Structures are given as structure tokens and as C-alpha cells.
Amino acid sequence: xxxxxxxxxxxxxxxxxxxxxxxxxxxxxxxxxxxxxxxxxxxxxxxxxxxxxxxxxxxxxxxxxxxxxxxxxxxxxxxxxxxxxxxxxxxxxxxxxxxxxxxxxxxxxxxxxxxxxxxxxxxxxxxxxxxxxxxxxxxxxxxxxxxxxxxxxxxxxxxxxxxxxxxxxxxxxxxxxxxxxxxxxxxxxxxxxxxxxxxxxxxxxxxxxxxxxxxxxxxxxxxxxxxxxxxxxxxxxxxxxxxxxxxxxxxxx
Numbered sequence: 001x002x003x004x005x006x007x008x009x010x011x012x013x014x015x016x017x018x019x020x021x022x023x024x025x026x027x028x029x030x031x032x033x034x035x036x037x038x039x040x041x042x043x044x045x046x047x048x049x050x051x052x053x054x055x056x057x058x059x060x061x062x063x064x065x066x067x068x069x070x071x072x073x074x075x076x077x078x079x080x081x082x083x084x085x086x087x088x089x090x091x092x093x094x095x096x097x098x099x100x101x102x103x104x105x106x107x108x109x110x111x112x113x114x115x116x117x118x119x120x121x122x123x124x125x126x127x128x129x130x131x132x133x134x135x136x137x138x139x140x141x142x143x144x145x146x147x148x149x150x151x152x153x154x155x156x157x158x159x160x161x162x163x164x165x166x167x168x169x170x171x172x173x174x175x176x177x178x179x180x181x182x183x184x185x186x187x188x189x190x191x192x193x194x195x196x197x198x199x200x201x202x203x204x205x206x207x208x209x210x211x212x213x214x215x216x217x218x219x220x221x222x223x224x225x226x227x228x229x230x231x232x233x234x235x236x237x238x239x240x241x242x243x244x245x246x247x248x249x250x251x252x253x
Contacts, residue, residue, distance in 0.1 A: 002041075004028040006049065012037075017054075025063070027052065036060070036082070045091070048074045055104075056080035066091035067112075069119075072098025079104040084123075088112040092135065095119040103128075108145075115154075118143065127173075132156070136182065139165045146195075147171040157182035158203075160210075163189025170195045175214075179203045186210035188231065194219075199236075206247075209234065218242070 002021035004010070005028065010017060012032030019025060024044035029051055030037060036057045039046060046063040050073045053059075059078045061067055067088040069076065074096060078084045083106040086093055090113040095101065101108060103123030110116060110128075115135030121128060121143045128145050130137060132154040141164045143150060150169050152158055158179040160167070165187060169175050175194045177184060181204040186192070192199060194214030201207065201219075206226030212219060212234045219236050221228060223245040230251050234241060243249055 001026070001044070004030075004049075032057075041065075048076070051075045051077065053077040053079070054082065057082040058106075059084045060087075061085070062087045062089065063091065064089050067093045069095045069099040069101075071096045075100045075102065077102045077104070078106065081106045083107045083109070083126075085109045086111070088114070090114070092116060093118070095140075097140065115156075123148075127151070136179075139167070142166045142168065144168040144170075145173065148173040150175045152176070153178045153180070154182065155180050158184045160186045160190040160192075162187050166191045166193065168193045168195070169197065172197045174198045174200065176200045177202070179205070181205070183207065183226070184209070186231075206245075214239075223247070 001024045003026045009029040014033050016035045017032050017037045020040045025041040026047045031053045033055050037054050037059045039061045041063045043064050045066045048069050084103040092114045093112045093116045095118050100120040105124050107126045108123050108128045111131045113133050115132050117138045119141045124146045127149045130152045134155050136157040137154040138159045140161050174197045183206050184203045185208040191211040196215050198217045199214050199219045201221045203223050206223050207228045209230045210232045214236050216238050218240045221243045225246050227248040228245045
């Protein structure tokens with residue numbers, strides 16, 4: 001194992017930081033500037049109890065099982081360009097309330113062999129790609145970028161569980177959300193906003209939607225084996241809205 005006590009700091013200055021453990025990695029503060037950070041737990045979990053940060057360089061975090069960001073201090077930040085990748089090969093990625101994954105102005109890629117429970121995920125002018133290969137995606141706060149695409153794919157369900165669980169791509173950049181064999185659900189007050197580009201929502205089963213919008217681009221909603229229930233608005237301008245369900249379509253309010 002590789003283990004850091006509370007308030008311990010690993011600081012690469014302006015050089016690369018590489019941390020590899022045969023089993024588990026438990027981290028506190030890890031930082032450098034203008035150089036990459038690479039963290040690998042070859043046979044266990046990665047547990048981050050405080051920040052991991054660099055600037056204009058990549059951050060790569062890979063756990064053979066789970067990757068956990070355990071509290072509101074557990075931010076992962078790659079400011080500027082560089083890209084940010086988190087992989088839980090066999091397990092889940094979990095963010096505690098207040099934790100932020102920030103790609104700066106480069107791509108954010110989050111891939112779990114099982115499921116993801118996310119809090120704040122953001123970048124600008126770059127894509128966000130979130131994949132739960134065998135489980136579900138649950139978002140409790142925002143997922144946001146600008147002038148770029150957001151893709152969320154789960155083998156099971158995709159759930160936006162709070163009124164703060166918004167998916168926002170300002171400007172151009174498509175939003176595509178797929179729950180391959182499950183449901184897509186939005187809590188009251190949750191918003192999916194495509195900015196000025198297409199929004200495509202596909203569920204293997206059913207939808208419970210709240211606010212879905214874009215401007216000047218199409219919205220396509222498909223419930224392949226179930227129903228669509230919309231509790232609030234679905235809106236665009238100068239474009240098409242298509243809602244297709246194998247069973248019922250219910251528009252409340």
C-alpha cells in the first residue's frame with residue numbers, strides 16, 4: 001500500500017509526480033505545477049482525502065477496484081490544458097458532497113467498471129465523457145462545460161438526484177445521455193440544458209423528466225421499452241422536439 005496521513009503533502013514542484021502501489025493508495029495532498037500527476041493502485045482502491053492538483057498538465061488516476069473522493073476537500077484540479085482521467089477498473093467512482101473534479105480547459109473522462117456517484121464535474125471548451133460500464137450513474141450536483149460535448153452512458157440507470165444536479169453545455173456542444181437497460185430520472189428542479197446544440201436522451205426502459213431545454217437545436221427523447229413522464233418543461237426554438245415511448249407519454253402541469 002501507499003499511505004498518506006492527514007495534512008501530509010507530496011509536492012513535485014514543477015516536475016512529474018508518479019505514485020504506484022501494488023495494492024491500495026490512500027492520499028492526502030498531492031500537487032505539482034506544469035507537470036503530470038499519475039496515480040495507480042494496481043490491486044486495490046484509490047482513496048483521496050484531500051486535493052490532487054496541477055496546472056497545464058494531465059492528471060490520471062486509476063484504481064483496480066474503486067476510486068473515492070471522500071469529502072469536500074477532495075478536489076481534483078487540472079487547471080489550464082492537460083486533461084483529467086479517472087478510471088475505476090472493476091469498481092465504482094464516488095464523490096462526496098462538495099468534491100469537485102475540474103478539467104480546467106481540457107477533457108474530463110470518468111470510467112467505472114461498475115457505477116459512478118458524482119458531485120461537481122466541470123471543464124470549459126472541452127468534452128466530458130462519463131461511463132458506467134456495468135452499473136448506474138447518479139449525479140448529485142452539476143456536470144458542466146462550454147462549447148463542447150457532454151456524454152453520459154450507463155449500463156443501467158442515470159439519475160439526477162437533486163435540484164442542483166444540472167447538466168449544462170453552454171454554447172455549442174451536444175448533450176447525449178444513455179441508460180442502456182434502465183431509466184433516466186430527474187429530481188424536481190434538475191435541468192438538462194444543451195445551450196445551443198442538440199440534446200439526445202435514450203433510456204432502455206423509462207423516463208421521469210423535469211426541465212429539458214436547448215435553443216436552435218433538436219431535442220430527441222426515446223423510451224425504448226417503457227414510458228416518458230415529463231413533470232416540467234421540454235423546450236427549444238426553431239428546431240424539432242421528438243418524444244417516443246414504447247408505452248405511455250405523460251405531460252404533467
